[in-house]
Amino acid sequence: MRMSLPRPLSVLAVPAFADNYLWLIHDGVHAAVVDPGDAGPVLKALQDHSLALTAILLTHHHADHVGGVPELLARHPVPVYGPRHSRIAGISHPVSENDQVILPEPGLKLDVLAVPGHTLDHIAYVAPDLNWLFCGDTLFAGGCGRLFEGTPAQMTQSLAKLTALPDETAVYCAHEYTLSNLKFAREVEPDNVNLLARIAAEEKKREQNQPTVPTFIGLEKSTNPFLRYTEPAIVDRLTTSGRLAVREAIPAFAALREWKNSYR
Numbered sequence: 001m002r003m004s005l006p007r008p009l010s011v012l013a014v015p016a017f018a019d020n021y022l023w024l025i026h027d028g029v030h031a032a033v034v035d036p037g038d039a040g041p042v043l044k045a046l047q048d049h050s051l052a053l054t055a056i057l058l059t060h061h062h063a064d065h066v067g068g069v070p071e072l073l074a075r076h077p078v079p080v081y082g083p084r085h086s087r088i089a090g091i092s093h094p095v096s097e098n099d100q101v102i103l104p105e106p107g108l109k110l111d112v113l114a115v116p117g118h119t120l121d122h123i124a125y126v127a128p129d130l131n132w133l134f135c136g137d138t139l140f141a142g143g144c145g146r147l148f149e150g151t152p153a154q155m156t157q158s159l160a161k162l163t164a165l166p167d168e169t170a171v172y173c174a175h176e177y178t179l180s181n182l183k184f185a186r187e188v189e190p191d192n193v194n195l196l197a198r199i200a201a202e203e204k205k206r207e208q209n210q211p212t213v214p215t216f217i218g219l220e221k222s223t224n225p226f227l228r229y230t231e232p233a234i235v236d237r238l239t240t241s242g243r244l245a246v247r248e249a250i251p252a253f254a255a256l257r258e259w260k261n262s263y264r
Contacts, residue, residue, distance in 0.1 A: 006107050007029065007107065008027065009025060009107065009108060010026055010027075011023055011025055011170075012024040012031075012045060012049065013211055014041045014042055014045045015176075016037055016064075017064055019176040020038075020174055020176075021172070021174055021211065021213060022034065022035055022174075023035070025106065025127075025132075026051050027106035029051065029052065029105075030051065030105035031054065031106060032053075032054055032055040032106065034125070034172070035057070035059055035066070035134075035136060035174055036056060036065075036066075036072055037064035037065050037066065037068055038064075038067060038068045039070075039072045042072060043072070043075065052076075053072065054078055054105045055079050055103050056072060056078060056079070056080045057081050057082075057110070057134065058080065058081065058088060059083070059122060059123055059137070059174075060083065060086070060118065060119040060121055060122040061086055061087050061088045061121055062119065062137070064174075065136060065174065069088075069089075079092050080093065081093045081094075082094060083114075083121040083123045085121065086121040095112045095123065096123075097112060097113060097114035098112065100112065109128070110125040110127055111127075111128055114158075115135065115158035115161060116149075117144075117150035117151070117154045117158045118136070118137045118144075118145030118146060119148060122138055122150075124161075126165065131166055132170050133162065133171050133172060133217070134172045135162060135171060136174050137173070137174055138159070139171060139173060139220065139226075140173045140175060140177050140178070141171070141173060141178040141202075141215040141224075142177070142178050142224050143224065143225075143226060143260065144224075144226040144257070146257070147257060152250050152257065153250050155253070156249070156250060156253050163220070163221055163227055167217050167221070169217040170214040170215075170216055171214050171215045171220065172214045173213055173214075178215075179199075179202060179203065179212070181224075182195065182198065182223070184260050187263070188256065188259075189234055189237070192222075192223065195222075195223040198219065198223050225256060226256065229252045235247055235252050238252055238256065243256075
């Protein structure tokens with residue numbers, strides 16, 4: 001009797017709304033979807049690629065991440081993984097920090113990280129064997145999520161968990177915000193040569209209507225101001241612009257996030 005070898009896994013970007021990415025992790029036959037804010041694009045992608053939905057993975061409670069769950073469950077009664085102690089209806093498998101999600105189909109193992117800041121219930125999923133990170137709205141390409149519920153201290157701790165991952169970890173964040181994030185990053189750190197090179201590369205992708213995600217942890221560490229908020233050049237920029245009174249880490253992050261909130 002011949003043993004069938006496991007199929008290689010891939011990640012398919014499913015665009016939704018104005019700038020969301022919903023992620024289908026699949027082996028060519030079975031698929032798990034991350035943050036299906038809209039069922040329609042997911043159902044179409046499943047049909048177009050002849051995939052069977054086997055699980056739903058949720059990072060936090062915002063509607064553009066969970067809105068499609070009821071319709072998907074009506075057609076595909078599959079397990080729903082999501083943050084424990086969350087307001088999300090329909091979670092069948094609540095998970096917390098240090099839990100592990102094992103999906104026999106499509107053959108996926110994920111570690112769970114608690115990453116509060118954007119929301120208090122926010123979690124991220126890490127595929128350690130594949131160096132993949134699904135982080136919802138915590139870390140973006142060139143930025144981070146707004147602090148709707150959490151504190152600057154919580155967000156810095158959450159981002160530190162993510163930057164502790166290997167530099168080659170692919171970051172599957174949930175929005176195409178990259179060019180606007182990098183515009184702000186250049187305002188904050190105009191002499192960062194890695195950042196200037198990245199802007200040129202990302203602009204070329206968007207000119208060709210290509211996604212700028214996934215990004216990578218190593219690239220974010222060298223260009224994302226929300227991971228570089230303790231860099232002397234950034235602290236100097238915050239103090240000389242009158243946005244920061246004390247040269248301390250958490251106030252610097254808070255000042256940076258507040259600046260981004262109003263930046264146009």
